[in-house]
Amino acid sequence: MAKFPYGLTADDLLKMYRLILFGRRYGESVDRWYKAGRLPQLPYISMGQEAVGVGACYGLRADDWVLPSLRTNEAYWTRGVTVLEQFHGMMGNAHSITGGRETSNHAAYPDRGILVGTGLIASQIPVAVGAAIALKRKGKGDVIVCFFGDGGSNRGDFHEALNLASMLKAPVVFVCENNGYGFTAPASEVVTAKDVADRAMSYAMPGKTVDGQDVLAVYGAAQEAVKRARQGEGPTLLECKTHRYLPHCPSVEEERPPEVLHKMRQRDPLVILGDRLQREGLLSQATIQSMEQEIRQELEDSLEQAEHGPIPEPAEVFHNLYCEPTTAMGL
């Protein structure tokens, strides 16, 4: 068996490959299905960035937590959420874990250690720090990995949260998915730091920039940060340089020149890992084919199943806002 870094086995690498492949096909599918009117939820697609979510979540323990950004779809798959569950969410049907109340981007799965942020970019960062404090108090060495984008690193909550995390030595790993854009704003213009990782200096915490297209690089850096956090040494800021192949979301027209998009594709996370596995003789075309086949099947079956999910009962909205029914509030 070939040797892989960080104690990873061939099996681990194949699992990661499959997760990235799954993320890719998921992204392509929801883009198509949304445009075809089959999905009511506007998707934020992570195509090109799959290695970041996979690399940073793979290797976490069951009792660890993650807090995905709007775009970290891979955090869900890597933590064991099925696409059927997420499609129920995208349909807003009664089987959605949110009961149809929220989109799949804001679907929490506490049983799989998934917290969620709000629709406000970067507001999740302080929340992750608080979760980390609760984990620290538990004393089991659990950690939380918190994702956000380059654009998010410009918000005040980023600053306040990283300062708090450093001050309180919170067991949290901050993962910036730097895909070079926030909506249409180029990071090169609106993020004035040379690298987002430079911002770690403001909080005297380790800051590191890694190649977000190489899942092993992400994994290694994340695990190092996780270890630090588990040992009570506090937070780390990990910047993963990556690429967003598609527009911000399917309802926004793309303005990036084709050359730029083309260049991005030269460093594709699926290809980088796939090539390596093939070179090592661990991944045959047949394996890929069967993975592709399985994934396509799962995506299609799940969509169809979710399409026929039951619609939620309207009066449900009066429950689970407060611990009492909403109507008990008096006004």
Next chain:
Amino acid sequence: MAKFPYGLTADDLLKMYRLILFGRRYGESVDRWYKAGRLPQLPYISMGQEAVGVGACYGLRADDWVLPSLRTNEAYWTRGVTVLEQFHGMMGNAHSITGGRETSNHAAYPDRGILVGTGLIASQIPVAVGAAIALKRKGKGDVIVCFFGDGGSNRGDFHEALNLASMLKAPVVFVCENNGYGFTAPASEVVTAKDVADRAMSYAMPGKTVDGQDVLAVYGAAQEAVKRARQGEGPTLLECKTHRYLPHCPSVEEERPPEVLHKMRQRDPLVILGDRLQREGLLSQATIQSMEQEIRQELEDSLEQAEHGPIPEPAEVFHNLYCEPTTAMGL
């Protein structure tokens, strides 16, 4: 005539000395008078920090602007505001430039280029950036100097504003009055950066830490930053390490140990500049005496005059909230 750095003359240094001395006596007086019940306004006293406001504002042009923090009393004196004006403000009488609407800490004097912040720490920083953009648009090379504390550098608005300023190359100089505490919170605990100036790296702008007890060091660094700003090269973050001799304000009990307070006094801005001037033979005891005498007189006369200022007309509150009378708003 002795040579001084930065093209300063002996006359400049004497003026600075007098401003610092004025600041010191003002601080002592308002502390005493507030405690004696002669002043209705809770003062935020800058004793120990006088060199920062003086050094950073001295040398600005008439068309430049400053935006003081709650504690930058020296910005007022250096920009030519009289203590009588400020005492009117502290009394809340009708001669106050705010008409009695606000305290002297939030008194704007647009004719002397003084903008003000709100009572919310660090919220003034984005405002200063906006003012800088307006100045830039005017194209006369005018700049604004914006003050805030170490504690203020932990707020989100600090982060967002510095990023904006860097991105827009705003002609602003950010002066952090790092007096080691925010209220009772030690900067060593709550400001996780090694130096506040390190935070400049987050915005790829120059960051510099200077000795805030040495007015010449402050002046030199500020002038360098001002020059940069005038030339369109953008903002600078200047951290002035200084000491706050008194508690946050007279209504808050001090918890800092006497040794700490004693140590601070070893590097006193008045003494540092005074010694130098005396060494150079530019400042005699007699000069000091007459300055002291003048200043005491001005402070006492001004207080008495302000105490007898007319009270504002209550119905005035319905004006100058909107351009129309408030009562015209319909509800």
Next chain:
Amino acid sequence: MRVLAGNQILREALAQEMERDQRVWLLGEDIGVLGGIYKVTEGLLQRFGRDRVTDMPISESGFVGMAAGAAMLGLRPVVELMFADLFPVCMDQIVNTAAKTRFVTNGLLHVPMVIRTPTISNVTAYQSQTFEAWLAHVPGLKVVMPSKPQDLGGLLLASIRDPDPVIFLENRFVYDMMGEVPDVIEPIPLGQARICREGTDVTLVAWGANMVQMAEQVADQAAEDGVSVEVIDPRTLVPFDLRAIVQSVCKTGRLVVLHEAVRRCGFGAEIVASIADSEAFSKLRAPMIRVANPGVPVPFSRALHKYALPAAEDLMAAIYRVMKRVMPKAMPKTTVKQQVELVASRPSGYLRR
């Protein structure tokens, strides 16, 4: 007169004012190349350049405060917030800097700025909130909420020229509505309500393009049943044309208020309370009713909207109630499939569903 869509009308007004007044500065997220998520500023970057149409980082508190500072020193910033749900991240700069500066400086400084923003109204919990009640609660702000496309341009011009900070709320449905615009847009003074339908039995006050439209439709339907509803669109909430409402209620003796925001402490409460302490009080012949969000976040699933958002049925029921008449009711259930079709049938554009 031309007939243009709401977002075009706003764009025309902005361009017209930018030509006239060099101080006008547009800033906001993705307003440049993208032209904003509802295309209001489309083409303005190309026409006026980056200094006057400036894309912002995700720093709403920062750039709202920055705009206020620029306004104090002479610019006329017009900020686009990507959506109204962003108010909670920048309220400090609005409440303390923009709103209070004229007051605390006794008029030496003032803050002539506009914050424009779409109220998205019915998408999800985080992208549907309309905060007009919060904003109207703040002394020093003016709050404009146009509902008819033909009012958009004139009210926007008046807002930009106003020496005070103005919050300009654009219900997103107005962007697609067509309205007449003169070749040269003239300002419409703030504080003047529009009587959309005259009537004698019930006064119905509504704001937000979709709500006003619903009010008109329900009024038309009620008319068929012999109930004469007067529909009033206040157009601006601060200043507020209370006289128009008082006069109407004096005539009808009945008041129904319709809005999309949460009922509890919504602006509807203010209108009812103002009438309760006005000369119209003694003319009242029925309880005053508010039809609004009953106090729940807007859920994602349309199937859950039935009780969460005010619907025509609710409004009709309120009208029959103040008329003390009985109304039969029925409401069809929607399926997920229908829901998806509904979405697919919408025009494209960010968050148009």
Next chain:
Amino acid sequence: MRVLAGNQILREALAQEMERDQRVWLLGEDIGVLGGIYKVTEGLLQRFGRDRVTDMPISESGFVGMAAGAAMLGLRPVVELMFADLFPVCMDQIVNTAAKTRFVTNGLLHVPMVIRTPTISNVTAYQSQTFEAWLAHVPGLKVVMPSKPQDLGGLLLASIRDPDPVIFLENRFVYDMMGEVPDVIEPIPLGQARICREGTDVTLVAWGANMVQMAEQVADQAAEDGVSVEVIDPRTLVPFDLRAIVQSVCKTGRLVVLHEAVRRCGFGAEIVASIADSEAFSKLRAPMIRVANPGVPVPFSRALHKYALPAAEDLMAAIYRVMKRVMPKAMPKTTVKQQVELVASRPSGYLRR
């Protein structure tokens, strides 16, 4: 029963609950060594240690969001905001994270946290705002505003034990008021109004320690003139004991509401509007009146407070007005000298003037 000052009562309640429940975590600016600007947490750092009483940087949005995250994973954070004027810098975390999490996760997560804060009420434009109407407008929050010292402990315990986010507003005048406390404080259920004075002619609803006190004093004075005023302190705004008010208005036929916040879109409007759509409507014998800040920032100079803050004279005038009786009035002018003396005569403490 012991008799303690308001801030001591709060401290007792916190300490009692911290002993009982290890999950309770106090965080806020200067709450440790200083014990908070009104000394509510004095001594608790020494007693419970830094992990449970944690001083915060000036990062309100950050630490409110952090508290919400900690609550989701099992802690019971009790945040002290230094004063209520800080809400505008942290509303996003309150509105979107704390208030909506139970809803959007369909109950899988919830946010049992408390935000306590003094409402400073009459100091300056930036340190006098009370935002109860904003907060009550937000679905998912509970809003508690105790006005009697004897209610502080019980309501605080109930708030900490409540599984939902609770905003706990402490009018600063309550800190100095003396009240009885049992040896072991028991929670007081949220949603129950307190009838402070029974009466038959006018229902007077007020909240905030200083306002309730003023209401009681004015009621006593009115009684001397033969007007019987029922004073009701709702104690909690969400949930709201509407039934208590409706019952009272059914009896009196007259409603006056008193609060210190700005009238426009204040919580008073909600009460009036709720009565206007209740069974009490048909019992009304007079317009419903709100006595409140008329819509101006609170000025620094006390000489300017006459019209800016609700005064006993205004309240009395309102009562005479709903009674349709004539009241003579006179108001002495204060001088700056008197103003200063007034300040000097106050007990020491941060912002006690």
